[in-house]
Every structure is written in C-alpha cells, then in structure tokens.
Amino acid sequence: xxxxxxxxxxxxxxxxxxxxxxxxxxxSTDRRVLRPTSPAAFGRALSGRRVRGVxxxxxxxxxxxxxxxxxxxxxxxTGSWVERDAGAxxxxxxxxxxxxxxxxxxxxxxxxxxxxRLGRLVLAREDIPEWRALGPDPLADGVDARSLAVPLGRSxxxxxxxxLDQSVLAGVGNVLATEALWAAGIDPRSRSDALSRRDVAxxxxxLRAAIERxxxxxxxxxxxxxxxxxxxxxxxxxxxxxCPRCGAPLVRQMLAGRSTTFCPRCQVRRTSVRAARARxxx
DNA sequence: CTCTATGTTTAATT
DNA sequence: GAATTAAACATAGA
Numbered sequence: 368x369x370x371x372x373x374x375x376x377x378x379x380x381x382x383x384x385x386x387x388x389x390x391x392x393x394x395s396t397d398r399r400v401l402r403p404t405s406p407a408a409f410g411r412a413l414s415g416r417r418v419r420g421v422x423x424x425x426x427x428x429x430x431x432x433x434x435x436x437x438x439x440x441x442x443x444x445t446g447s448w449v450e451r452d453a454g455a456x457x458x459x460x461x462x463x464x465x466x467x468x469x470x471x472x473x474x475x476x477x478x479x480x481x482x483x484r485l486g487r488l489v490l491a492r493e494d495i496p497e498w499r500a501l502g503p504d505p506l507a508d509g510v511d512a513r514s515l516a517v518p519l520g521r522s523x524x525x526x527x528x529x530x531l532d533q534s535v536l537a538g539v540g541n542v543l544a545t546e547a548l549w550a551a552g553i554d555p556r557s558r559s560d561a562l563s564r565r566d567v568a569x570x571x572x573x574l575r576a577a578i579e580r581x582x583x584x585x586x587x588x589x590x591x592x593x594x595x596x597x598x599x600x601x602x603x604x605x606x607x608x609x610c611p612r613c614g615a616p617l618v619r620q621m622l623a624g625r626s627t628t629f630c631p632r633c634q635v636r637r638t639s640v641r642a643a644r645a646r647x648x649x
Numbered sequence: 650c651t652c653t654a655t656g657t658t659t660a661a662t663t
Numbered sequence: 664g665a666a667t668t669a670a671a672c673a674t675a676g677a
Contacts, residue, residue, distance in 0.1 A: 370655055399672080426656075444656050445674075460674085483673045485656060497657090524666080533657090540655055603655090624668070626653080 369426060369442040371538030372581035375506060377448055378423040381430065384450045384477060385418040387470035390432075395463030395488065400481060404490040412436050412490055413465065425501045425537025435492055443485030451476045463488055501537035505574055506582075510536065512568035519559045519567060526562060526637075527555035528623040530570070539574065541625050542603045543581075547573035548629065549602035552612075554636035555627050556620075561637040563646035602628045 369377065393413035395401045401409060416432040423429070428440040440448070449458065453466060453474040463479040479488065489495055502518075503510060518535045519526065529535050530544040539547075548555045550573030553566055562570075584599065601611050606619035606628045615632035637643060 373655075441656085443672095444654070482675065483654095483656095485672065485674095487657090528667095531656095542655055624670095625656095 369446065370540035370543050370581075371426065371504070371506060372543075372578055372584075374423055374426050374428060374442060374538065375582060377442065378421050378428055380450070381428065381448055381477070382421045384475065385421060385430065385467065388418045388467040389469075390414055390416050390418070391466045391468050391474070393463070393465045395479070397462040397484065399484045400462040400479070400486055401488045404488065409463075409488075409490055413438070418467070424498060424504050424507060425533055426540070427498055427501070429494075429498065437491055437494070439487070439489040439491065439495055439498060440479065441487045441497075443481060443483065443487065445483045446479065446481035446486030449478050449480060451478055462486075500534055502532075502534045504537040505539070506578060510571050510574065512564060512571050515571060516562075516564055516567045519562055522559045524559050525555060525622060526553065526557045526559045526570075527625075527627060529559045530574075531623065531625070536574075541627075542600065543574060543577050545603040545628055546577040546600055549573070549612075549634060550576060552634055554634045555622055555629050557635075557637035558640070561640050561643045563637075563643045565646065566637065566643070602630065604628065 390413045393410050395409050396406045413432070416434055416436065419431040419433055421428065421430050426441060430438040430440070453476055455476060458478050458480050460480050460482045461478050462481050462484065465477045466474070467477065468474045503514070515536070519529055522529055527544050527548060530539050530547065531541065547570050551566065551569035553562070553570065602617055605617050608617055609615065610617055610630035610633060613630060613633040615630055617628050618631050619626055619628045621627070
C-alpha cells in the first residue's frame, strides 16, 4: 500500500543503498511489472551505469543514471525494495534485482519484491507521462489551502475522490485521505466545490499531520513491508469502533470504488456551494 | 469458500 | 463529451 510516507521511506533507503554505486548487473524477467521495457533492455541499459540520485514524486520513485537513463518504480499495492548481500538467493515474490558495487567497496543486491505484481518498473531516457502528470507533492512541494482550493473549487466530485486524484495531489492514498478528512471533520462524500476556504485549510493541516505521523513511525522495512501497522490511525480501518473525537461508532462505506471510514456524527457533510461562499465571505 | 486489501488503468454505463 | 461505476490485474490473510 504504499502511500506517500511509505514511498518517501523507500526513497531514503534506496538513496542510502545507492550512494556512490555502480550497477554491476540487473535482471528482471517479469513482463507484468517490467513494462514496457524488455528484460534484455533492462539488463543492458543498467549494467555499468553509475547512480546519480534517487527522487520521489507522489508514489513514484525515479533512479537517475549517469547516461541520462532513469528507472521509474511504482510500488503498486504490495511492492517494496530490500537490500541483500551480494550472493544471497532470490526473495519470495522477487520481480527484479540490481547488483551494485559502492565506492566504499561494499557489494550488495537490491531486490524489488511484489506479491500482487500491481507495481511497475519503467526504464526511459526522459520523464514518463505518469510522472509528468503528477500534481504538487505535499511533502516535496508543500501544499497550502490557497492553491489546493483551486482544483477543489472547480469540481463537483466527492472531496475524497479529489484527494485521491494524483493530478490534484501526488501521493495521497486511501489511508491519508481518510485520515485527513477525519481530522478536518469533513464528510468524505461532501461536494468538493462546497468546501469553504477554512474547510480546505483544515484538510491541508490534516494531511500534513497524517504524513508527519506516518513518516515518524518506526519502520521494519520499506514500501509495503513497512506500511500501516494496526492501531496507527484515527479512522482508517476502525469501522464499528468509537470515533476518537466524539465517541459515535465509525461507519464504512464504498466511495469512488474505495472503502471509506468516517464518523457520521462529527464529520459534517458539505453540500451547498452557496453556503461555502457565504462562509468564505463571512 | 468468502471477503477484503495501502493502486492504477481500462471498459462500460449514465 | 464529461462524469461515474465496475472490472481487471494477482496474491495473501482473516
């Protein structure tokens, strides 16, 4: 599941593992994860290349090589990167491996592991459309209520659906959206354009808090491996339990194809655009 | 066996 | 056309 904080964690780990690293060999034969790159091109293009850096936008990772090639990695629902000793055998569900030698002389093997294979690896010489289409990243670029209010005010879609749109905000997934809306006291089904400036500001604060809290957590692994332990959230995964704020039982409902948990008592539903404008003017 | 899952893309329907 | 909804992908765990 990795969402923004999990992918950020993965980026930090990859950065540490790949600092001053040269790729000795790379291999992947999984045509579902490795798309549309061919297995032959994957090994050929990466071998001998020096790693220039690792960056992240939203849920995408980008490993930059010294010849201009970039390897993009999306972890999907269950993907993660792990580091192993150079001679270690394959992991369960391993989909790709990159063997590297670092400046400090250490050799290691990075493995992309992904049970469900919903993740992707894309090799390119320029930024791919999926990367370019991403909206502002709340951590890398920051978010403020003023700029977020622009896309939200232009759509009648449910506010939760908008928060999950990667072109509106990069990296927000079902957990972050659920938590931010609970923190803001806003019903996830609220019409996006019926939010007041103050509502949007509350969502921004809720998002920041959820991201910070998730980043600060201890991580056993990276990517899906380190994601969302039980009891770490206020609303997500707590349907039927009392709302931590008002005590009413949290309810679960499908919205935009995703399971959504919220408090029916203290998360107020915004429906009127006119009322939002009136609140803004007040 | 049934249901659900942190994500995205594509097809079908309104 | 736009907007919504469902299905699909593939696997593990409750």
